[in-house]
Amino acid sequence: MSLLPFEKLPAAKLRTFVPPAIDLGDWSLIGHLFDQLEARAAQANSAAELERWLLDWSELNAALDEEASRRYIAMTCHTDSAEAEQAYLHFVEQVEPQVKPRQFALEKTYVAHLRRNALLNIVPAAIPSAATGRYAVFDRDLKNHVELFRPENIPLETEEAKLCQRYQKLIGAQTVKFRGEEKTLVQMGRYLEEPDRALRQEAWELVAQRRLQDVDQCDEIFDDLIKLRTQIAQNAGFDNYRDYAFRQKGRFDYGPADCLRFHQSIEAEIMPVVCEIQVARKRELELDTLRPWDLAVDPENRAPLKPFSDVGEMVARTQNIFQRLDAGLAAGFQQLQDLKLLDLANRKGKAPGGYQSTLAEARVPFIFMNAVGIQRDVETILHEAGHAFHAQATRGEDLYAYRGAPIEFCEVASMAMELLGNEFLEEFYPVPEANRARKTHLEGIIGFFPWMAVVDAFQHWIYTHANHSPAEREAAYLELMDRFGGEVDWSGWERLRAHSWHRQLHIFLHPFYYVEYGIAQLGALEVWANSRRDRVKSLQAYKTALALGGSRPLPELFHAAGCSFQFDPATIRPLIQLAGSELKKL
């Protein structure tokens, strides 16, 4: 496809199973490869033969993954190309639905395989002293996936997807008429940064009114989702959906009790700092009370920061930051430029947002974003570069499943890079502006934890009290808002406050998926804290941990990076103290 910014890159390892010239958009050809794998599994009579079989399966997965990524990248880089759109839709509609049941059949074949136990005795080459074998994580995850499957849950999951779509449609249709123009609620967000307080209030209240119109419908959809999810969990043999969701997400290394401890630690250690930040904001804005529309404006009413004028400049300055941080990482970022694995500038005909993708066969990363010259772009390129370094670090791993890590650790790679890179923001700004950007960033990190705790704790309550009444739900939510809401005055808007979780799409679409970011942010803060004591040593640990990919359980990945994987006050206190004391200097 000529629609890609980069040339066809060679596979990191020559194919030995998938034919080199196969058309990976043609299901009839791919289906044969699944048939072959299915047939050959029975002939694997030793651990070595089963391992060979896994690597062939892995090769097929990487080839399919890269095909999907190439089509997705082409489509997002050229939303106006019919060719790119068709190629992408063909893969999503004609190939992927066929692949799914065949993958699951292979997983079942693996779990039932006679040589599976022999495979588990293989020691990881890089860590001969490890507590568990090379295939322990892979084996655990496949077994879990197979065990949780219930055919009777398939129609329920279809129902669930339909409800989620109804929620998305409801939220997507929310617009307001502001000064004669129709605007989406996302577009209205920028008025909360306006120095004119009356304008901010007007914009916020208009959005609030609009949200209130859909409160009952959101509640209805959510009631139906709770019923469905509880049934799905019971079908799989669980008492409640929370316990099912933890298993389904492969959370073997932390449980509900750890999350509840995390919420308590946030309340005890982070809320006082959040309140200090809010008091300072109130003082700077010269206000008596902080209202919901006073939280996003620059407290000194300054114009937005302008870090660069074109994307070439952004890349060059980011390269300088990595140069000062670590020679290995700098070489990695240079490779992205040399191989044209970046499409960063905002332009017409490009999908919104930013992402990092990996070409799974070539084993190289690609970064997509829409830079327009704001500080947020600098944060994004550092973040996505962290993900890209992760992909580069696992290049030598032959098992496809291990070239990706769990989200809780992937986001340590990226969020730590934001903090580490921010140490050198003077590449973009004079000192006062660099400090202003750091301050906003650190306040954002601290301010995220309480909202994460609300979103997570609320879902713990919901799914362990599945038969609650509307009044009980409201009381449970308001209790959390009292614990984690800080000193914001919502008077006059109590009904919206009691339903403010309606705007958090994760609660509807991705239940229990949120605490991952809190866990990762703790890890990122610890990498940063370590780098303050010994930069070379902490960067080395960071790179070592990245190179492990997903081959080890989460606590081992965290420990390799020099982080503790604990959620108690004693772990969080020094990290928040460091962030708090840095903030005071800025």
Ligand SMILES: [Zn+2]
């Ligand atoms: Zn990320």
